[in-house]
Amino acid sequence: MKNYSYIGISLVVLVFGIWAVPKIIDKVSAPDMAEIGTVPSFSFTNQYGKVITNQDYEGKVYVAEFFFTTCPTICPKMNENMIKIQDEFYGNPNFGIASFSINPEYDTPEVLKAYAEKYGVAIPNWHMLTGDREAIYELANKGFNLYAAENKDIEGNFEHSGYFALVDQEGVIRSRYDDFGNPIAFYNGLDKKDLEKLKEDIKNLL
Incomplete structure (x- = not known):
């Protein structure tokens, strides 16, 4: 019996060149990823005063977070790690980041522009976003299911999730599965191992 898979790959090599083989193998072996939900429509203003909506992320893989610039606890570490993700995909026009402020009045x-410069935001598709408070909290708690709230009893007066969300080219939140077959849903923005998983999964989607 002829090995038709081998013949098929051989034909690809002849037509497209040897570089095509690794791409085919990677596509076949890429792990399945869970679909967590679709990001609802949003419209906010970025650090340059430009209105940014879902349409600006269409066709791009992006990572989303909720933070605030005066955060005294987890935000600095989250954004130091986000810079590492930026650097990993620097120069790729199909990758982006969305950082939503949960303290939009300040x-x-x-x-946000000064904060972006301080941390070294360097890619054009990293938008630090501000706007209507209720819309931001609705997007965080219901759209992404990433907790955000004002709390005057804690340091910094706001509390929020330290997790990152991974969104594909069609606006669907995606994640890998854990060892038991359950979707992890989000990636811990403070954990080195989760950061490496996130990088791998971004590459998978790209």
Whole structure:
């Protein structure tokens, strides 16, 4: 019996060149990823004063987080790690980041621009976003299911999830499965191992 899979790959090599084989193998062996939900429509203003909506992320894989610039606890570490993700995919126009401020009254475009410069935001598709408070909290808690709230009894006066969400080219939140076959849903923005998993899964989607 002829090995038709081998013949098929051989034909691809003849037509497209040897470089095509690794791409085919990677595509076949790429792990399945869970679909967590679809990101609802949003419209906010970025650090340059430009209105950014879902349409600006269409066709791109992006990572989303919720933070605020005066955060005294987890935000600095989250954004240091986000910079590492930026650097991993630097120069790829099909990758982006969305950082939504949960303290929009303070985090004006000017404040966000200074914060972005401080941390080394360097890719054009990393938008630090501010806007209507209720819309941001609705997006966080219901759209992404990433907790965010104001709490005057804690340091910094706000509390939020330290997790990152991975979104595919069609606006669907995606994640890998754990060892028991359950979707992890989100990636711990403070954990080195989760950061490596996130990088791998971004590459998978790209």
